[in-house]
Amino acid sequence: QQQVKQSPQSLIVQKGGISIINCAYENTAFDYFPWYQQFPGKGPALLIAIRPDVSEKKEGRFTISFNKSAKQFSLHIMDSQPGDSATYFCAASRAFGNEKLTFGTGTRLTIIP
Amino acid sequence: ETGVTQSPTHLIKTRGQQVTLRCSSQSGHNTVSWYQQALGQGPQFIFQYYREEENGRGNFPPRFSGLQFPNYSSELNVNALELDDSALYLCASSLAGPNTGELFFGEGSRLTVL
Numbered sequence: 001q002q003q004v005k006q007s008p009q010s011l012i013v014q015k016g017g018i019s020i021i022n023c024a025y026e027n028t029a030f031d032y033f034p035w036y037q038q039f040p041g042k043g044p045a046l047l048i049a050i051r052p053d054v055s056e057k058k059e060g061r062f063t064i065s066f067n068k069s070a071k072q073f074s075l076h077i078m079d080s081q082p083g084d085s086a087t088y089f090c091a092a093s094r095a096f097g098n099e100k101l102t103f104g105t106g107t108r109l110t111i112i113p
Numbered sequence: 114e115t116g117v118t119q120s121p122t123h124l125i126k127t128r129g130q131q132v133t134l135r136c137s138s139q140s141g142h143n144t145v146s147w148y149q150q151a152l153g154q155g156p157q158f159i160f161q162y163y164r165e166e167e168n169g170r171g172n173f174p175p176r177f178s179g180l181q182f183p184n185y186s187s188e189l190n191v192n193a194l195e196l197d198d199s200a201l202y203l204c205a206s207s208l209a210g211p212n213t214g215e216l217f218f219g220e221g222s223r224l225t226v227l
Contacts, residue, residue: 004155006155034215041220042220043117043203043205043218043219043220043221044156044203044218045218046215046216046217049215089155089156091155100146100158100161100169100171101156101158101216102158103155103156103157104155105153105154105155106153106154106155
């Protein structure tokens, strides 16, 4: 059973535009929602994370929006740059500090000039 | 500070064989988790080790087993390899405790089963 659904599967955005990736979860026990960035040939790296006690978290050009009632969260990348081209994974776990993450299927983001 | 290192980076096995993958955790980290990432998919949790004991397991059969050593390094062993075991195997280390959730991943070991 897929517990974290991610969309879109792929995304092409012009340089300077806003990239938006969405995730939905089913397990209401999830309590920690990180986003990971993965470049080809590399392991995933933590980009930004949120807990459900806040509705938004911003770090530089990256923002997570969280809607607890809808069980949805999204990643917004402002002023997207070619260096942002990568695969992005949302994830969830039952407790912060609990590293047993359930990942989404990934979004391949391509930023074009 | 060294990051998570995995070996080998690539390997090819035939169906029915056994494989051992190795991981050195990031300095100071006492917890190691293993994930399987099939092509085009997100990583799937295999198991986690803390203080040399298995501390949680995902939906993987018993032929997937692991070890953690006193220096916190770890091994993933897969017996009776099947074609569907072809994947990138990721090791991630972390520091167990409250308010510590970040996983630091290695670059993975890509296993091809023929």
